[in-house]
Amino acid sequence: MVDMSTADAEAIRLTVTGDKEAFAVIVARYTERAYRMALYILGSEQDAMDVSQDAFIRAYRNLKRFDLARPFFPWFARILRNLCYNYYNRRKRRMTYDIENFQIALPSKGITPETRLALNKALSELSPQDREIIGKFYFEQLSYAEIAEELDIPIGTVMSRLYYARRHLKNFLLSARGVKQ
Amino acid sequence: MKHEHYKYLLLKVVDGVASAKEKKEFLTHIRSCEECRAEYGEFKNLEELMSSIKLKDLTEEAREVYWRSLYNRLERGLGWILLSLGAILLLGFGAFMLIKEFIASPTVSLILKIGVCTILGGIIVLLVSVIKERLLVRRYDKYSKEVKL
Numbered sequence: 001m002v003d004m005s006t007a008d009a010e011a012i013r014l015t016v017t018g019d020k021e022a023f024a025v026i027v028a029r030y031t032e033r034a035y036r037m038a039l040y041i042l043g044s045e046q047d048a049m050d051v052s053q054d055a056f057i058r059a060y061r062n063l064k065r066f067d068l069a070r071p072f073f074p075w076f077a078r079i080l081r082n083l084c085y086n087y088y089n090r091r092k093r094r095m096t097y098d099i100e101n102f103q104i105a106l107p108s109k110g111i112t113p114e115t116r117l118a119l120n121k122a123l124s125e126l127s128p129q130d131r132e133i134i135g136k137f138y139f140e141q142l143s144y145a146e147i148a149e150e151l152d153i154p155i156g157t158v159m160s161r162l163y164y165a166r167r168h169l170k171n172f173l174l175s176a177r178g179v180k181q
Numbered sequence: 182m183k184h185e186h187y188k189y190l191l192l193k194v195v196d197g198v199a200s201a202k203e204k205k206e207f208l209t210h211i212r213s214c215e216e217c218r219a220e221y222g223e224f225k226n227l228e229e230l231m232s233s234i235k236l237k238d239l240t241e242e243a244r245e246v247y248w249r250s251l252y253n254r255l256e257r258g259l260g261w262i263l264l265s266l267g268a269i270l271l272l273g274f275g276a277f278m279l280i281k282e283f284i285a286s287p288t289v290s291l292i293l294k295i296g297v298c299t300i301l302g303g304i305i306v307l308l309v310s311v312i313k314e315r316l317l318v319r320r321y322d323k324y325s326k327e328v329k330l
Contacts, residue, residue: 024248031239031244032244053247056251111233159189170227173230174223
């Protein structure tokens with residue numbers, strides 16, 4: 001009998017033996033994170049749904065090769081990230097970043113419709129790599145060390161990529177607001 | 182920004198992870214460096230804006246739909262594989278029988294037979310070439326290891 005208290009390794013072991021309910025536990029546990037990650041890289045709700053589901057299907061078919069001694073999410077996140085990049089590369093011409101996927105966290109600090117529009121445009125202009133690191137830092141609120149671990153890169157590289165991603169975002173934001181630089 | 186060292190300090194100060202010593206060093210530097218001072222101000226504005234937005238959470242209903250759709254896709258995956266295999270087998274057998282009959286037919290001229298066989302040969306060579314290319318590209322795809330895990 002599996003439920004939400006079943007550990008990842010046990011649920012995966014049961015899934016490999018053909019228990020789909022056990023896989024449902026894994027999906028339920030990581031749906032939100034997977035969807036959000038795909039959303040901030042791809043920027044479209046529907047694309048994020050499709051690609052994150054593809055990643056779960058890919059993971060499901062390869063669970064036999066998964067090392068049960070390791071945590072599930074970093075392994076899954078690599079599959080998801082690469083599917084997002086492949087998807088983006090195939091469809092980049094028609095993709096736009098949808099600001100409606102965001103909501104204001106602090107109502108007292110509401111942002112104006114013009115700023116929302118400018119932010120939408122600025123986020124659309126960023127590369128998916130920049131959006132990924134921005135997403136991990138701002139939307140998932142991960143530390144430098146946690147981002148380094150997830151992306152398997154040194155902390156110095158995280159800082160450098162964060163610096164340039166924010167710089168790009170800031171410049172795109174200024175240009176979307178019509179400020180000459 | 183010209184000063185490589187200060188861009189890291191800027192990041193740490195804006196993100197609130199700089200030590201007292203690093204913060205002091207950076208604040209002293211921006212007193213005399215207009216470029217770094219301007220960038221610091223812009224980064225702080227961006228920080229304020231970005232910390233005021235967040236991604237929408239999935240609703241309970243959306244999560245339910247998500248799992249149902251995923252489950253259906255998992256089940257259909259096997260169906261598609263079986264259907265494709267069956268179709269390939271049937272079509273392959275049908276094509277083989279058709280070509281065999283065509284070549285054996287005494288009413289079809291030799292030129293026509295040679296023409297059709299040449300076209301078929303060309304299609305097979307192209308098909309093999311495309312498959313070979315796909316396999317080679319996959320082998321050197323930098324993401325293939327992760328995707329194929």
